[in-house]
Amino acid sequence: MTKYEKMSSLTRRSVLLGGGALVVSVGAGVSLETVLSIGKAHAQGIKPPLTPEQLSSYIAVNADGTVSAFFGKMDMGHGLHVAIGQIVAEELDVPFKNVKVIMADTAVTVNQGGASGSTGIQTGGKQMRAAAAEARRVLVEMAASQLSAPIERLVVNDGVVSAGDDKSISYAQLIGGKYFNVQLDWNKQYGNPLYAPGKAQLKKPSEHKIVGQPIKREDVAPKVFAQENFVTDVKVPGMVHGRMIRPAVAGSVPVKVDESSVKDIAGVRVVWDKGFLGVVADREWDAIQAAQKLKVEWSNTSLPFPDQSALYDHIRNASVRKRQIEKENGNVDEAFKNAAKKSKPSTNGRSSHTRAWVRPARWSRSRMGRSRVGRARKSRTSSNKASRRHSVCRLKASV
Amino acid sequence: MTQKFTLNVNGIVHTVDADPDMPLLYALRDNIGLNNPHFGCGLAQCGACTVHLDGQPARSCVTTMSSVGDAKITTLAGLGTPEKPHPLQAAYIEEQVPQCGYCINGWLMTAAAFLRDRKKPTEAEIRDALSGLKCRCGTHISILKAVKRAAEMMG
Numbered sequence: 001m002t003k004y005e006k007m008s009s010l011t012r013r014s015v016l017l018g019g020g021a022l023v024v025s026v027g028a029g030v031s032l033e034t035v036l037s038i039g040k041a042h043a044q045g046i047k048p049p050l051t052p053e054q055l056s057s058y059i060a061v062n063a064d065g066t067v068s069a070f071f072g073k074m075d076m077g078h079g080l081h082v083a084i085g086q087i088v089a090e091e092l093d094v095p096f097k098n099v100k101v102i103m104a105d106t107a108v109t110v111n112q113g114g115a116s117g118s119t120g121i122q123t124g125g126k127q128m129r130a131a132a133a134e135a136r137r138v139l140v141e142m143a144a145s146q147l148s149a150p151i152e153r154l155v156v157n158d159g160v161v162s163a164g165d166d167k168s169i170s171y172a173q174l175i176g177g178k179y180f181n182v183q184l185d186w187n188k189q190y191g192n193p194l195y196a197p198g199k200a201q202l203k204k205p206s207e208h209k210i211v212g213q214p215i216k217r218e219d220v221a222p223k224v225f226a227q228e229n230f231v232t233d234v235k236v237p238g239m240v241h242g243r244m245i246r247p248a249v250a251g252s253v254p255v256k257v258d259e260s261s262v263k264d265i266a267g268v269r270v271v272w273d274k275g276f277l278g279v280v281a282d283r284e285w286d287a288i289q290a291a292q293k294l295k296v297e298w299s300n301t302s303l304p305f306p307d308q309s310a311l312y313d314h315i316r317n318a319s320v321r322k323r324q325i326e327k328e329n330g331n332v333d334e335a336f337k338n339a340a341k342k343s344k345p346s347t348n349g350r351s352s353h354t355r356a357w358v359r360p361a362r363w364s365r366s367r368m369g370r371s372r373v374g375r376a377r378k379s380r381t382s383s384n385k386a387s388r389r390h391s392v393c394r395l396k397a398s399v
Numbered sequence: 400m401t402q403k404f405t406l407n408v409n410g411i412v413h414t415v416d417a418d419p420d421m422p423l424l425y426a427l428r429d430n431i432g433l434n435n436p437h438f439g440c441g442l443a444q445c446g447a448c449t450v451h452l453d454g455q456p457a458r459s460c461v462t463t464m465s466s467v468g469d470a471k472i473t474t475l476a477g478l479g480t481p482e483k484p485h486p487l488q489a490a491y492i493e494e495q496v497p498q499c500g501y502c503i504n505g506w507l508m509t510a511a512a513f514l515r516d517r518k519k520p521t522e523a524e525i526r527d528a529l530s531g532l533k534c535r536c537g538t539h540i541s542i543l544k545a546v547k548r549a550a551e552m553m554g
Contacts, residue, residue, distance in 0.1 A: 077499030077536065216495055223500035224488045226435035226475040230501055233434035241429075284429050285421045 048179060052110045052196050053186035055138070056179040058131035059088070063177030065159055065170060067092060067099045069132070072112030072194075073124040074104035079217045080120045087125050090210040091132035091203060092139075093156040094171070113191035123192045131184070134198025138182055142174045241284040243291035245277045251304045256297035262290040270294065404464050406431070409477030419465035423457075424448045426464060427474065435475040436504045439533070446505030446532040450474050456512045475504045478511055487511055490549040498536035505532050510546050514553055522547070 048054045060068045069088040075081055081101040089096040102108060104115075112124050136156065143161035144151045146169050153164050162168040170176075184196035205211075222228040247253070253275040262268050262279065268290040271278045279294060281287040306314035336342065401416045406423075408431060415430045427433045427450070436459055439447030443458040450459045451473040479485035484492075487507050497503050506529065513528040514520070520528070525546050534542065 077497070077501075079498075216492075220495055220497060220500070221481060221492050223497050223503055224491045224507070225479070225481055225484070226433075226504070228500070229434055230437070232438065233428075235432070283425075285418060285425045288425075289418075 048181045050108065050110060051186075052190070052194055053184045054180075055131060055134055055182035055184055055198065057110045058128060059092070059135040060179060061135075061139075061159075061171045061175045061177075063172065065094075065098065065172035065176055067094055067159075067171075069099055069101045069128060070109045071101050071103045071124060071128060072109035073120055074115040075120065076115045077219075078120065079219075080124075081219075082215050082217055083121055084125060084128050086210050086213070086215065087121075087129045088132040090208055091129050091200075092136045092159070092171075094159040096210050096213075096215060098159065110194070111190045112194050116192070119192045123194070127195055129202060130195070130197035130200070133200035133202050134182065134184065135180060137198065137200035138180065139171055139174055143169050146174065240280045240282055241287040242271075242278050242280045243287045245279065245291050245294060245296060247298050247300070249298075249300055249303050252298040252300040254296050255299050258295035261295040262293050265290050265293070402464075404467070405469075406467065406472060407469070408433070408472045409474060410471075415464075417464050419463060421464050422460050423450070423462045423464060423467055423472070424459040427459060427472070433474055433476060436508075437501055439502065439505070444531075444533070445502065446509060447502045449505040449508040451508060451512060454512060454515070456509045473508075475507055478507060485511060486549040486552040487514065487545065490545040490552065494541050494545040494548060496538055496541040496545045498538055502532065502534045502536075506534070506542055510549070514546070514550055518550075518554065520550055525550070 048056050050057050058070055060070070062068060067088065069084055071080075071084050073080070081103065084101045084103075085096055085099040088094075088101075089099045092099075112127060113119060140151060140154050140156065140161055143149075143154055147154070147161070147163045147167045149163035149167060154161050155164070156162075159171040160168050161170070161174070182198065184198050186196035187193070189195070219228065245254075254272060254277045257270060257272050257277065259270050262270070265281065265286050267283075268279055268281045268286060270290075271280060277294075277296065279287055279290040281290060400418070402419055404415045404417055404426070406413045406415055406426060408427065413431050415426045417426055417430065424436060424438060427436065428438070436450055437447040438460060439445035441460050443461040446458065448458055448460040449456050451457070452462070452467065452470040454471075454473070479488045485507075487510055491497070491503070491507065509529060509532060510525075513525075517524060517528070522543065525543060529542070529546070
């Protein structure tokens with residue numbers, strides 16, 4: 001089974017259209033709204049709306065018992081489909097191989113923030129974990145009713161809920177091919193901050209059996225055998241190739257563009273809109289050549305930067321644009337007055353770049369000691385708090 | 400002016416109309432439609448575009464059509480298949496080397512030629528042979544492990 005599905009083979013819509021999927025509402029307290037939305041779903045043959053507060057926006061149990069995990073972020077080669085598959089399988093108590101992760105298709109996933117800032121697990125995974133845990137809670141509740149057994153007696157193994165005796169029922173039997181219609185507690189945010197947990201308790205890390213296991217990625221072999229298309233490999237009918245033309249110096253814009261300079265390259269078109277300049281052509285090599293040959297007059301020819309030889313003077317004389325102390329701990333002046341040992345910072349005047357304590361708690365002080373701020377801090381042993389405040393000042397002053 | 404070129408790529412003969420100054424890379428990608436090799440820098444500095452010309456690694460982004468002649472061209476797709484993988488491909492899967500995998504072509508093609516000519520290389524020799532390649536994901540240690548594994552497989 002493929003861990004992540006291509007858009008062309010999405011199961012959800014096909015299941016929906018072919019199988020006449022139903023939406024079931026479960027859990028305590030079915031509101032009028034929920035009832036209406038079930039009715040609507042029935043009438044239209046669709047699932048509940050793709051909104052962040054719907055459990056069905058993240059998790060669906062297919063008729064064959066496999067699980068679809070709809071993940072609103074995109075993998076950029078880190079193997080997120082493995083991690084998300086593990087997280088969902090773990091909280092749902094289904095085998096890892098039974099989870100399909102469908103990533104970043106805006107038709108079937110909510111906006112969890114795309115690919116950015118290594119947030120795939122820490123924010124995206126957090127939500128998928130909460131959703132999977134809620135799905136399990138709801139399924140166990142359904143099973144308790146079906147099996148006429150108290151919830152406390154139920155255990156789940158590989159997607160089958162058992163009551164300890166002969167009685168058991170699978171997720172597929174409970175909801176397979178139908179959608180959850182369960183409301184989550186959405187924090188009303190989209191993108192990375194999106195969080196919509198249910199009522200379920202998450203598993204403790206000590207209980208994890210699937211999360212933490214080394215599982216091989218299924219995208220490695222296609223890459224190794226040149227069977228995987230990267231974005232640059234995608235070709236669509238009627239596609240043209242484009243090349244940007246950029247100025248030699250920052251802040252420069254095109255003033256005059258001589259289109260006749262590329263007229264001997266067949267089919268080249270110049271695209272010029274204010275500061276944007278590019279060429280397109282049917283063939284890639286034609287676009288490349290046109291980008292090289294196009295004669296352009298630019299507004300600036302000299303660099304809008306201070307003279308390199310006077311760079312430090314420029315920095316010293318630059319005015320502070322913003323100074324903001326976010327948090328103040330202790331008193332720097334007081335700390336300096338009472339310090340056992342004083343030393344001057346090693347900088348040549350004001351910093352021209354960001355300097356701040358950006359440190360995960362697990363980093364050792366010796367590691368940070370390599371930075372200049374770290375050294376300065378070490379010499380001011382009288383007050384860690386005071387020097388921390390100083391660092392924050394510096395950061396803000398130089399932004 | 401374009402000219403007619405005959406290219407033997409992975410054992411299949413293709414006829415391509417192209418500017419003699421056009422780099423081979425664009426013939427392979429655009430005319431023949433291979434998704435390997437990749438454009439990385441266009442300056443022969445990263446290796447993502449590497450192919451074999453008569454078994455020797457060449458940077459196709461700076462290899463002009465007119466210089467190819469009748470050399471046999473091998474791309475990553477011609478190195479091995481899932482059914483019959485090159486030892487390097489098997490080792491890459493075993494070691495789970497790539498992160499994004501965009502540069503994979505260059506490392507595999509360069510290492511394949513190196514391991515063919517140098518049996519039981521030392522780590523220093525492997526590092527030296529692969530020094531002209533770039534991987535921005537930083538998978539170098541995994542690459543090293545995979546090349547060592549493949550070298551063992553190749554005896």
